[in-house]
Amino acid sequence: MKKLIVIVGPTASGKSRLALRLAKRCKGEIISCDAMQVYRGVPILTNQPLPEDQKKIPHHLIGFLPLHKEFSAAEFSQRAKSVIQDIARRRKVPILVGGSGFYLKALLGGKHAPVKADPTIRKKYSRLVKEKGNAYLYERLRAIDPRRAKKIHPNDTYRLIRALEIYEVTGRKPSEFAEGGGGFSALFRIQKIGLRHPRKVLYQRIDRRVEKMIRNDVVAEVKRLLRKRLSFTAKRIIGLQELFSYLKGESSLEEAITHIQRLTRQYAKRQETWFRKEKGIRWVRV
């Protein structure tokens, strides 16, 4: 059976470096599993691997998508599957590297409702929430699919809307699309490596990384995007809004930096929560 290496861990834990080392040693190719590194034009802001490293080792799913395009776990899963199989066919070792736990789950974890996000439907429900509150949406979901409703908190508008969207598009209960064993992950012998640091060290690394981003002139990178149309997904890149507000004179650079550092630390914490519960990871303390 073919081997698939998966490297997980919070942001700034050193995943890319480890991946590069492994790839050199075992003729591997790297596939990024990162919701934001897919975008073109933001290599500094999203910490994409350096061009020189990408030249030495083939990297995939990095910096290929224009910022006005939406992206999703679904699309990631599709693309990653074909890239990984292609690598394996060429007798190289695919090395999946990333911090987007949900994307990893979409790829390895199994089935999901085959329903694309529909902006019109979502807009409709967003308006409903504003008018009648999320309790109304929750009751509506409970009426059609109590099983799914039970797993969603009434305040979690995001998931409520998604569940109702699935129902509206397919006419079937969202809970029918239950998780199943993924056919894809069965094709490989998966070896998961997790990177871990003491919390204090990780936070220091994050703070330093943000400072380095500034030194590498991330401000210039972001300035070019000021007047561009950005997709819903791309708008959520950490640091984008903060640097925009600096560029528009609404905050100082100092404030923006502190803010970005904090958001990144909070993100890293959530990533740790996600991966901590994941089974079969060999944890490496760096």
Place this chain on the structure above:
RNA sequence: GCCGGGAUAGCUCAGGUAGUAGAGCGCCAGACUGAAAAUCUGGGCGUGGGGAGUGCAAGUCUCUCUCCCGGCA
């Protein structure tokens, strides 16, 4: 030096008529069914600046000291 205004959770601050304290943010923990770097949930005993006084009882009233911020000199 004088006149005001402050000093309460890590930070910013709320706290009629005195009855041992809350909110936002942070922080910690958790969830996560194809927009996830998102979204959501749970967690607050803190020598109430120091000292003295009045009261059954003081963050809350009185006095005093220390420090901070305005204004006037």
